[in-house]
Amino acid sequence: MHKIEVDAEMDLLEENRKLAEKNRRLLKEKGVIAINIMGAIGSGKTLLIEKTISSLNDYKIGAILGDVIAKDDYERVARYGVRAMPLNTGKECHLDAHLIHHALEDFDLNIDVLFIENVGNLICPVDFDLGEDYRVVMVSVTEGDDVVSKHPEIFRLADVIIINKVALADAVEANVEKMVEDAKRLNPKAKVIKMDLKKGIGFDEWMEWLKCVLQSRER
Protein backbone atom coordinates (compact mmCIF):
# COMPACT_ATOMS: atom_id res chain seq x y z
CA MET A 1 0.00 0.00 0.00
CA HIS A 2 1.30 3.46 -0.78
CA LYS A 3 0.10 6.99 -0.47
CA ILE A 4 -0.97 9.14 -3.41
CA GLU A 5 -2.22 12.69 -3.69
CA VAL A 6 -4.59 13.65 -6.46
CA ASP A 7 -5.34 17.23 -7.50
CA ALA A 8 -9.02 17.08 -8.24
CA GLU A 9 -10.36 20.58 -9.07
CA MET A 10 -13.94 19.33 -9.04
CA ASP A 11 -16.67 21.95 -8.78
CA LEU A 12 -18.91 20.86 -5.92
CA LEU A 13 -21.78 23.20 -6.76
CA GLU A 14 -21.93 22.30 -10.42
CA GLU A 15 -25.02 20.14 -10.20
CA ASN A 16 -27.33 22.85 -8.93
CA ARG A 17 -25.87 25.40 -11.33
CA LYS A 18 -26.40 23.16 -14.37
CA LEU A 19 -29.97 22.32 -13.42
CA ALA A 20 -30.74 25.98 -12.72
CA GLU A 21 -29.51 26.88 -16.21
CA LYS A 22 -31.65 24.12 -17.66
CA ASN A 23 -34.70 25.48 -15.82
CA ARG A 24 -33.88 29.00 -16.96
CA ARG A 25 -33.62 27.90 -20.61
CA LEU A 26 -36.91 26.01 -20.46
CA LEU A 27 -38.75 28.94 -18.88
CA LYS A 28 -37.28 31.36 -21.40
CA GLU A 29 -38.28 29.10 -24.30
CA LYS A 30 -41.84 29.09 -23.02
CA GLY A 31 -41.79 32.85 -22.53
CA VAL A 32 -42.31 32.56 -18.79
CA ILE A 33 -40.90 35.09 -16.35
CA ALA A 34 -39.95 33.27 -13.14
CA ILE A 35 -39.87 35.08 -9.82
CA ASN A 36 -38.32 33.48 -6.76
CA ILE A 37 -40.07 34.89 -3.70
CA MET A 38 -37.92 34.46 -0.66
CA GLY A 39 -38.39 35.77 2.84
CA ALA A 40 -38.95 35.14 6.47
CA ILE A 41 -41.67 32.88 7.86
CA GLY A 42 -44.94 34.78 8.05
CA SER A 43 -43.61 37.83 6.22
CA GLY A 44 -46.49 37.75 3.73
CA LYS A 45 -45.14 35.83 0.75
CA THR A 46 -48.30 33.83 0.10
CA LEU A 47 -50.57 36.82 0.57
CA LEU A 48 -48.46 38.76 -1.94
CA ILE A 49 -49.07 36.01 -4.50
CA GLU A 50 -52.80 35.91 -3.69
CA LYS A 51 -53.22 39.68 -4.04
CA THR A 52 -51.16 39.71 -7.21
CA ILE A 53 -53.34 37.03 -8.78
CA SER A 54 -56.45 39.10 -7.95
CA SER A 55 -55.02 42.22 -9.59
CA LEU A 56 -53.10 40.92 -12.57
CA ASN A 57 -55.92 40.30 -14.97
CA ASP A 58 -54.24 40.36 -18.34
CA TYR A 59 -51.68 37.67 -17.68
CA LYS A 60 -51.72 33.95 -17.03
CA ILE A 61 -50.16 33.10 -13.69
CA GLY A 62 -48.61 29.95 -12.27
CA ALA A 63 -47.34 29.32 -8.77
CA ILE A 64 -45.14 26.72 -7.11
CA LEU A 65 -45.51 26.84 -3.35
CA GLY A 66 -42.55 25.54 -1.43
CA ASP A 67 -42.88 24.38 2.14
CA VAL A 68 -41.20 21.84 4.35
CA ILE A 69 -44.48 20.07 4.87
CA ALA A 70 -48.23 20.68 4.40
CA LYS A 71 -50.16 22.21 1.53
CA ASP A 72 -51.71 25.26 3.23
CA ASP A 73 -50.02 27.81 0.97
CA TYR A 74 -50.93 25.80 -2.11
CA GLU A 75 -54.58 25.62 -1.06
CA ARG A 76 -54.68 29.35 -0.46
CA VAL A 77 -53.38 30.06 -3.96
CA ALA A 78 -55.13 27.25 -5.86
CA ARG A 79 -58.60 28.56 -4.93
CA TYR A 80 -58.02 31.48 -7.31
CA GLY A 81 -58.11 28.99 -10.17
CA VAL A 82 -54.54 29.55 -11.35
CA ARG A 83 -52.08 26.78 -12.16
CA ALA A 84 -50.54 25.94 -8.83
CA MET A 85 -48.43 23.17 -7.38
CA PRO A 86 -47.35 22.40 -3.83
CA LEU A 87 -43.70 21.50 -3.42
CA ASN A 88 -42.80 19.92 -0.14
CA THR A 89 -39.13 19.59 0.61
CA GLY A 90 -39.77 17.06 3.37
CA LYS A 91 -36.99 18.27 5.61
CA GLU A 92 -34.96 20.76 3.68
CA CYS A 93 -35.00 24.43 4.57
CA HIS A 94 -34.82 25.71 0.99
CA LEU A 95 -35.80 24.88 -2.58
CA ASP A 96 -33.10 23.88 -5.05
CA ALA A 97 -32.82 23.66 -8.83
CA HIS A 98 -33.30 19.89 -8.74
CA LEU A 99 -36.70 20.13 -6.99
CA ILE A 100 -37.81 22.86 -9.39
CA HIS A 101 -36.56 20.86 -12.37
CA HIS A 102 -38.86 17.98 -11.45
CA ALA A 103 -41.74 20.31 -10.62
CA LEU A 104 -41.46 21.91 -14.06
CA GLU A 105 -41.71 18.51 -15.77
CA ASP A 106 -45.31 18.29 -14.57
CA PHE A 107 -46.20 21.95 -14.77
CA ASP A 108 -48.29 23.38 -17.61
CA LEU A 109 -46.09 26.28 -18.69
CA ASN A 110 -48.70 27.97 -20.83
CA ILE A 111 -48.38 30.95 -18.52
CA ASP A 112 -46.76 34.39 -18.52
CA VAL A 113 -45.37 34.49 -15.02
CA LEU A 114 -44.38 31.82 -12.52
CA PHE A 115 -44.12 32.67 -8.86
CA ILE A 116 -41.94 30.30 -6.89
CA GLU A 117 -42.52 30.74 -3.19
CA ASN A 118 -39.43 29.54 -1.39
CA VAL A 119 -39.36 28.01 2.08
CA GLY A 120 -39.56 30.72 4.76
CA ASN A 121 -35.90 31.30 5.56
CA LEU A 122 -33.43 34.15 5.03
CA ILE A 123 -30.28 32.03 4.98
CA CYS A 124 -30.36 28.66 3.23
CA PRO A 125 -32.19 29.65 -0.01
CA VAL A 126 -29.52 32.25 -0.83
CA ASP A 127 -27.00 29.92 -2.49
CA PHE A 128 -29.51 27.97 -4.55
CA ASP A 129 -30.23 29.43 -7.94
CA LEU A 130 -33.51 27.92 -9.15
CA GLY A 131 -33.34 29.29 -12.68
CA GLU A 132 -35.41 32.35 -11.83
CA ASP A 133 -35.28 35.69 -13.63
CA TYR A 134 -35.81 37.77 -10.52
CA ARG A 135 -35.43 37.44 -6.78
CA VAL A 136 -37.88 39.12 -4.45
CA VAL A 137 -37.03 39.17 -0.76
CA MET A 138 -39.82 39.95 1.68
CA VAL A 139 -39.55 40.68 5.37
CA SER A 140 -41.90 42.37 7.77
CA VAL A 141 -41.46 44.89 10.58
CA THR A 142 -42.61 42.32 13.12
CA GLU A 143 -39.36 40.41 12.67
CA GLY A 144 -37.50 43.34 14.20
CA ASP A 145 -36.03 46.33 12.39
CA ASP A 146 -32.58 44.74 12.41
CA VAL A 147 -33.71 41.80 10.25
CA VAL A 148 -32.28 43.36 7.08
CA SER A 149 -28.84 44.19 8.47
CA LYS A 150 -28.57 40.74 10.04
CA HIS A 151 -28.95 38.96 6.70
CA PRO A 152 -26.80 40.90 4.23
CA GLU A 153 -26.28 38.21 1.63
CA ILE A 154 -29.91 37.56 0.74
CA PHE A 155 -30.55 41.29 0.34
CA ARG A 156 -27.36 41.85 -1.65
CA LEU A 157 -28.61 39.45 -4.32
CA ALA A 158 -32.24 40.60 -4.44
CA ASP A 159 -33.91 42.48 -7.28
CA VAL A 160 -36.84 43.66 -5.17
CA ILE A 161 -36.86 44.08 -1.38
CA ILE A 162 -40.24 44.36 0.31
CA ILE A 163 -40.66 45.57 3.88
CA ASN A 164 -44.16 44.41 4.76
CA LYS A 165 -46.60 45.17 7.61
CA VAL A 166 -45.44 48.79 7.93
CA ALA A 167 -48.80 49.70 9.48
CA LEU A 168 -47.74 47.65 12.52
CA ALA A 169 -44.40 49.41 12.93
CA ASP A 170 -45.45 51.58 15.88
CA ALA A 171 -47.03 48.66 17.72
CA VAL A 172 -43.84 46.61 17.54
CA GLU A 173 -41.58 49.66 17.87
CA ALA A 174 -39.83 49.04 14.57
CA ASN A 175 -38.06 51.77 12.67
CA VAL A 176 -39.17 51.32 9.06
CA GLU A 177 -36.77 53.95 7.75
CA LYS A 178 -33.84 52.06 9.27
CA MET A 179 -34.96 48.92 7.45
CA VAL A 180 -35.25 50.80 4.17
CA GLU A 181 -31.83 52.42 4.67
CA ASP A 182 -30.24 49.04 5.47
CA ALA A 183 -31.80 47.55 2.34
CA LYS A 184 -30.62 50.42 0.13
CA ARG A 185 -27.14 50.33 1.62
CA LEU A 186 -26.77 46.57 1.11
CA ASN A 187 -28.21 46.72 -2.37
CA PRO A 188 -28.29 50.14 -4.03
CA LYS A 189 -29.64 48.63 -7.25
CA ALA A 190 -32.68 46.86 -5.81
CA LYS A 191 -36.17 48.29 -5.78
CA VAL A 192 -37.18 48.75 -2.14
CA ILE A 193 -40.90 48.84 -1.37
CA LYS A 194 -42.53 49.75 1.93
CA MET A 195 -45.69 47.69 2.03
CA ASP A 196 -48.65 46.72 4.11
CA LEU A 197 -50.59 44.14 2.17
CA LYS A 198 -53.58 44.10 4.50
CA LYS A 199 -53.90 47.89 4.33
CA GLY A 200 -53.06 48.09 0.63
CA ILE A 201 -49.93 50.19 1.17
CA GLY A 202 -47.17 49.84 -1.42
CA PHE A 203 -49.03 47.23 -3.44
CA ASP A 204 -49.40 49.50 -6.48
CA GLU A 205 -45.67 50.03 -6.52
CA TRP A 206 -45.13 46.27 -6.61
CA MET A 207 -47.66 45.84 -9.41
CA GLU A 208 -46.01 48.62 -11.36
CA TRP A 209 -42.63 46.82 -11.12
CA LEU A 210 -44.20 43.49 -12.05
CA LYS A 211 -46.06 44.87 -15.08
CA CYS A 212 -42.92 46.62 -16.23
CA VAL A 213 -41.01 43.33 -16.06
CA LEU A 214 -43.77 41.45 -17.88
CA GLN A 215 -44.02 44.02 -20.63
CA SER A 216 -40.30 44.08 -21.24
CA ARG A 217 -39.81 40.34 -21.57
CA GLU A 218 -38.60 38.89 -24.83
CA ARG A 219 -41.01 36.49 -26.37
Place this chain on the structure above:
Amino acid sequence: MVVLDAVMKVAKEKGAKRVKSVQIVVGNLLMLNPEQLKFCYDVITKGTIAEGSELEIEVVKANIKCTNCGKVFDEYIGICDECGGILSVEGGKEMFLKRVEMEV
Protein backbone atom coordinates in the same frame (compact mmCIF):
# COMPACT_ATOMS: atom_id res chain seq x y z
CA MET B 1 -22.95 14.96 0.67
CA VAL B 2 -21.51 16.55 -2.48
CA VAL B 3 -18.12 16.50 -0.80
CA LEU B 4 -18.27 12.79 0.00
CA ASP B 5 -19.68 11.95 -3.45
CA ALA B 6 -16.81 13.75 -5.13
CA VAL B 7 -14.22 12.18 -2.84
CA MET B 8 -15.64 8.72 -3.48
CA LYS B 9 -15.56 9.30 -7.20
CA VAL B 10 -11.87 10.20 -7.09
CA ALA B 11 -11.11 7.32 -4.71
CA LYS B 12 -12.86 4.83 -6.97
CA GLU B 13 -11.06 6.07 -10.07
CA LYS B 14 -7.73 5.54 -8.35
CA GLY B 15 -8.71 2.26 -6.69
CA ALA B 16 -8.05 3.70 -3.23
CA LYS B 17 -8.24 1.49 -0.15
CA ARG B 18 -8.40 4.40 2.25
CA VAL B 19 -8.87 8.16 2.08
CA LYS B 20 -6.43 9.97 4.37
CA SER B 21 -7.26 13.62 3.88
CA VAL B 22 -9.38 15.87 1.71
CA GLN B 23 -8.85 19.50 0.83
CA ILE B 24 -11.73 21.67 -0.31
CA VAL B 25 -11.95 25.35 -1.13
CA VAL B 26 -14.97 27.35 0.02
CA GLY B 27 -15.87 30.95 -0.79
CA ASN B 28 -16.55 33.11 2.24
CA LEU B 29 -19.88 34.39 0.93
CA LEU B 30 -21.45 30.95 0.82
CA MET B 31 -23.93 30.27 3.59
CA LEU B 32 -21.69 27.57 4.94
CA ASN B 33 -19.97 27.20 8.27
CA PRO B 34 -16.65 25.30 8.02
CA GLU B 35 -16.92 23.92 11.56
CA GLN B 36 -20.38 22.52 10.88
CA LEU B 37 -19.25 21.15 7.55
CA LYS B 38 -16.38 19.29 9.26
CA PHE B 39 -18.79 17.87 11.80
CA CYS B 40 -21.15 16.65 9.03
CA TYR B 41 -18.21 15.23 7.11
CA ASP B 42 -17.11 13.17 10.12
CA VAL B 43 -20.65 11.85 10.52
CA ILE B 44 -21.34 10.90 6.90
CA THR B 45 -17.94 9.32 6.27
CA LYS B 46 -18.51 6.75 9.03
CA GLY B 47 -18.51 3.27 7.57
CA THR B 48 -16.88 4.42 4.31
CA ILE B 49 -13.22 4.26 3.26
CA ALA B 50 -13.04 7.96 4.13
CA GLU B 51 -13.85 7.34 7.79
CA GLY B 52 -11.39 9.14 10.02
CA SER B 53 -9.97 11.22 7.16
CA GLU B 54 -9.30 14.86 7.75
CA LEU B 55 -11.30 17.50 5.91
CA GLU B 56 -9.21 20.61 5.38
CA ILE B 57 -11.21 23.66 4.40
CA GLU B 58 -9.50 26.57 2.74
CA VAL B 59 -11.70 29.65 2.88
CA VAL B 60 -11.15 32.07 0.01
CA LYS B 61 -12.33 35.62 0.29
CA ALA B 62 -14.46 37.44 -2.21
CA ASN B 63 -12.82 40.40 -3.90
CA ILE B 64 -14.83 43.34 -2.58
CA LYS B 65 -13.95 46.87 -3.58
CA CYS B 66 -15.45 50.27 -4.06
CA THR B 67 -16.33 50.98 -7.70
CA ASN B 68 -15.62 54.65 -7.08
CA CYS B 69 -12.45 55.01 -4.98
CA GLY B 70 -11.12 51.45 -5.18
CA LYS B 71 -10.93 50.85 -1.42
CA VAL B 72 -10.74 47.13 -0.69
CA PHE B 73 -13.00 45.53 1.92
CA ASP B 74 -12.85 42.29 3.87
CA GLU B 75 -16.58 42.20 4.35
CA TYR B 76 -19.50 43.32 2.23
CA ILE B 77 -21.03 46.43 3.75
CA GLY B 78 -22.92 47.70 0.71
CA ILE B 79 -21.70 51.26 0.44
CA CYS B 80 -18.12 52.51 0.78
CA ASP B 81 -17.47 54.10 4.17
CA GLU B 82 -14.93 56.45 2.62
CA CYS B 83 -16.67 57.91 -0.40
CA GLY B 84 -20.22 56.48 -0.48
CA GLY B 85 -19.54 54.56 -3.70
CA ILE B 86 -21.17 51.24 -4.55
CA LEU B 87 -19.15 48.13 -3.70
CA SER B 88 -18.53 45.46 -6.30
CA VAL B 89 -18.23 41.80 -5.33
CA GLU B 90 -16.36 39.15 -7.26
CA GLY B 91 -16.11 35.53 -6.18
CA GLY B 92 -16.77 34.27 -2.69
CA LYS B 93 -19.36 31.78 -3.94
CA GLU B 94 -17.09 29.00 -5.14
CA MET B 95 -16.79 25.53 -3.65
CA PHE B 96 -14.53 22.89 -5.08
CA LEU B 97 -12.61 19.79 -4.23
CA LYS B 98 -8.90 20.58 -4.44
CA ARG B 99 -6.93 17.54 -3.39
CA VAL B 100 -7.47 14.04 -2.07
CA GLU B 101 -4.77 12.08 -0.28
CA MET B 102 -5.32 8.33 -0.41
CA GLU B 103 -3.74 4.98 0.19
CA VAL B 104 -3.86 2.70 -2.80
